[in-house]
Amino acid sequence: MSTHAVLEWRNGLPYSPEFDDVYFSVSPEHPQHGLAETRYVFLQHNHLAERWQQLPTDTASHFVIVETGFGSGLNFLAALKLWRDTAPAHAHLHFVSVEIAPFTLQDLRTAHAHFPELAEASAALCAQYHLLQPGINQLELPSFSASLTLFIGDSAHYLPQLTLKADAWFLDGFAPAKNPQMWQPYLFASMATCAHAGTTFATFTSAGVVKRGLQAAGFAVQKTKGFGNKREMLCGNWPTTTASAINPLPKVAIIGAGIAGCSTANQLTSLGCEVHVFERAAQVATGASGNPRGMLYPRLNAEKPMNDQLAWRSYSYSLRHYAQLNLGDDGFQSVGLLQLGGSPREHKRVQKVAARYEQLGVDTPLLHKMTAAAASECAGVQIGHECLYFPHGAWVNPVRACQQMLKQPKIRLHLAQAVDKLSRISSGWQLFSDSSPLGTFDAVVVCNAAEAAALIPESGMWLNPVRGQMGVIAAQPAMQPLRTILCGDGYLTPAHQGTHAMGATFAPGETDTSVRAEDSEQNLHMVSTLSPQFGPVAHTAVISARASLRCGSPDYLPYVGPLLPLQDLMDSHASVNSFADLPAAQGLYVHAAHGSKGLMTAPYCAAILARRMLQDFGHTLPQLSEDTFWLGLHPQRLLFKQAGWKPLLQPFSEQEKT
Template identity: 70%
Template structure:
């Protein structure tokens, strides 16, 4: 990413050249000065230790902190340390921070070296501190029951669109005299909009414009002694005008389908505290394309469709971190790098177009043929895009790992054939009859079969057959170090075999293994490198065919399924998504095509938080409203109804 902070290190301390100020102070006689100041200002004056000790130990709960200015991450580390020491294991910390220019990983590690007592937490942060992109970045820390939502961008553009309910605010960043752009009305209005009775704030500054701005929007503000040589600081509370209402109960959720979409969605909801039941018609999970032994993770960008590209690179940065945090082991997940080859005139044109548009993000590096050959370890004849964090994953292992969660119950050999509204929730009807359980929400994640459960949803699902194969080690391929992608893919050698694939046959839903597809895959591999021109005699040791499903615009269907009769009964066109009928507890998550291993975990994360918001638990969202709207499952129905204002809400202008 090209917007990292430009620092000067003076006597071992990081100074911002833009704001001409130090990120934290260290006194030679008091090396932990910066950490002590964080604890005094933000932890103590938001009363976090007491509040966290009082969180319920017998049920899930959530606590949301919003910080202005992530900087070195010191406030996050200190908060996470206190959270680990005081909060019950049933609670989840959501730490949201806004930063216009984040540290590089190297600078972050240098800054953290001043605070050895935070070393373990720093290592956890630094392990995920990569692939950061402009916009919303989510880093998850399961062992701490915490997550970091890092908004990278101009705070003045972020504040108006921030949707959450904060429990505490850390007003950090540089002082109003150094950074007046941040301390504006947008900040205070956002705080008032994103606050509930009892929400607290604390800040190191006692500037009059800050005090007046907070008071003007409704906060009770108190001036109190600052830390060290700082005479005063501010803290305060949003007034409690009446008895606090209890937090809404988390929904009990049923998920139909145990492929990568269903398992990812179940895991995300379970991590947020929901009771989740997963229903799979087969005897085992990951039966479709999710059962392939290896699948590739990289963003296939086209520089033509804004939302498709945004989904690709957002999913890539999120999902690589997600699989890494699951600790699947090298037999199931490896980051080995990936080269996307400009191996045909069309691909050569696309590779160059993508390089021009997206190189600044830091996700990819354009290479000439010689540079690509050096990285690959084999001879390549094409210009390429190099994805340093390109990876492969064993999806069946990942699915099993995610379902191995205390809040998830798996029900196999349950062919769900009907969804029945029941009182204020839903019941499921399987091939054996109606199930006894009742659910607040149902999420349909069973790929093309979703059309049978939701026949009037307006979704158009196109089956696509794909066959992949495994080939034994070949002398010409043993030096391959990265994944190669052209018209298909080839992985480096692992446990004596390479994975190759996959064929692409739209409209074909059969899953029989075909010899001709094996031949096609070998011919594809032959074209990847001049070294591979004798592979037509290689033996395919194993092959597997599966059917995926996609949509006409190549975007997945993710979100609520609204009553078709209610939509058809509208007398006037709907021009805004906020005017649609409210969700009724029925959702869908399907149609990822061949990219589901990468896009499904990200879509599961944004769906889980949107669903909880529908049920009254307002957690930090992972995407903008307009991006979420662009994935709506009934967007084709909106088009048929002539509601043009609801089509393509995420435009070039929106993605800039």
């Protein structure tokens, strides 16, 4: 959905006609000129090599760089290489950049070809650099112990919203004379808001407006020799001398080893936390996450904007996330998905979604409206009516994904271990099983779906169980040409190793998970309606079937965030005028109620939750969502509504717009 940079290539260099300038310079005499300038200006004058070599080697640490103007990504690649060469193994680099017009992937690769020594870093970035959308995009590069948080949009909008603490700033982008709208007071004020003892900055420019802006914001500014033919540049630091103490990372217990629990464990341990996962079953992913294949696509809703916002963000993030888990052909395949709208009700919904995105002017590689003829050609089988096409739609093996996410040295998995009681103590939380203590933890994340209500009955959450049954059938001759996932009242995957996955029934309020022959018949009938060429499928085609419970919320959004001690507030009828008026988090969190969309939404929600949790423990890392979005997922949001706390209800009022 992003608007890409319009480039001209002059002598092989990316040039911006809008700003009448190159993104970096090279010459036959100095082919690495652009990289050398990046290293001199941004790496050397932020003293990064020395600072990274001094990071602790015996514990996890975090370093945050904020950049204005991602451009070709050259600064990021140079920082990545230096980080790998100098930083200790337990450290994590957070690189935050704002870009109003990102390069296309092809332009990025063309630009990077000038710098072969950065080929490995470029390959890691390009593997994640797709499906970018306006707003916050999180790209994970685990092989470099780094992440890129890319804000796509106007820096004047996004920089003032930053809540992180920056260790270094790369003030890049086009020169003040050519891009004056970026070098404004909001930039320097945002830098001051994010500063702490030791924050440094560097920039290629020595313009007076930049020097005065930095000084007025409180930075100590130094002029020094510029790179190459440039006479001068600026660098400096935040002059506070008293450094704050480094807070320890929390030791976290996670209850439940489904997709929500495993995603949360994976995110927390990637940030350096010690994580213990408790699962009552003898293996991971035994609930709704135990199906052999699950579909990954955004089920859009034309009438609930926040649901769609969550769907888009989760979809793009999760596609990148599963791809970098290296699940293999048996674990993840992005084969595209056609949303057919077979029944009159579903067809009406698909039409409304298509109309909404056409009205918004969305022309995106994430979503296309297709005629029946085009859809038939795409699918390889006959499609009877127009539909929506998601080119990157995928299927995932949830069990394999869960297993892979838990393969981290700081994750300890406790199987066949049911947690039935939580107790708040002065040092954190104590877990019990049949009155036997399981350990003490700084924080607990409850991820056990419908069972969460019994474990934390005071939460005030409404949890709606829905029974669903899916099946695996032998490959059918009529379905053999199928190339994409078909999704109508249910789904059907293309043949893989001689089988198709089909499903799933939908039975709200039912909790029996025994397999039913009538549900298999219902799924077989559904499959026969997806294409006119399929015809009836015999019950003997069913190889296996599986029923499980999906747990959702009344507004179809998951519960993600802290459980707060609200009862005293509600009993006293206290007025809550902002999020800041709520009680502080006490180390108890919920990640549940994803319904049938958990495979897609859980990894993204886990990434948001992990960073917010660390913020509660004194580690201010780059945020992955706006405050209003985060509040819209709050586990106690329905209690906020009951209490009439209007300042907290903006996300809900957006939900109710049509």
